[in-house]
Amino acid sequence: MSRKDREYEAVLSGVIVEEQSALTLIEVSRACAVEVEWVVELVHEGVIEPGGGQQPDWIFPGRQLRRALTARRLQQDLGLNLAGVALALQLLDEIAELRQRLEVPDSK
Numbered sequence: 001m002s003r004k005d006r007e008y009e010a011v012l013s014g015v016i017v018e019e020q021s022a023l024t025l026i027e028v029s030r031a032c033a034v035e036v037e038w039v040v041e042l043v044h045e046g047v048i049e050p051g052g053g054q055q056p057d058w059i060f061p062g063r064q065l066r067r068a069l070t071a072r073r074l075q076q077d078l079g080l081n082l083a084g085v086a087l088a089l090q091l092l093d094e095i096a097e098l099r100q101r102l103e104v105p106d107s108k
Helices: 003-011 025-032 036-045 062-078 082-103
Strands: 022-024 059-061
Touching: 022 025, 022 062, 025 036, 025 059, 025 062, 036 062, 036 082, 059 062, 062 082
Parallel strands: none
Antiparallel strands: 022 059
8 A cells, every 4th residue: 555545544534424323422522532521511502412311321313423523613613612503503403494495395
C-alpha cells in the first residue's frame, strides 16, 4: 500500500448507523469523540432524547446520534454553547419540516 493510499484510508474511515441501530451512552460519546459528560449535557439541554429510563440504561437511536454529531459540529465550527446548539437544531428541524411540506403535492 502506497503512502497516498494510507492517507486516503485514514480520511475515509467511518461508521454507518441505521435508524434501527441502538447505541449506548458510551457508544454515542465514542462516535462523537467526546466525553460521556458532554452527551449527558446534550440530554439535559433537550438536544437529544434517550430511551431506556435512567442514565445507565439510556439507549439512543441512530437519529439521535446524527443530532449529537451535528451539535458537536455546531459547537466546534460556530462556537455555540449548548443553549445555542439547541436553538440552532430546533430551527434546522423547522426548516426541514417546511421543506418537506413544500415537496408534498396538493391532493385536489
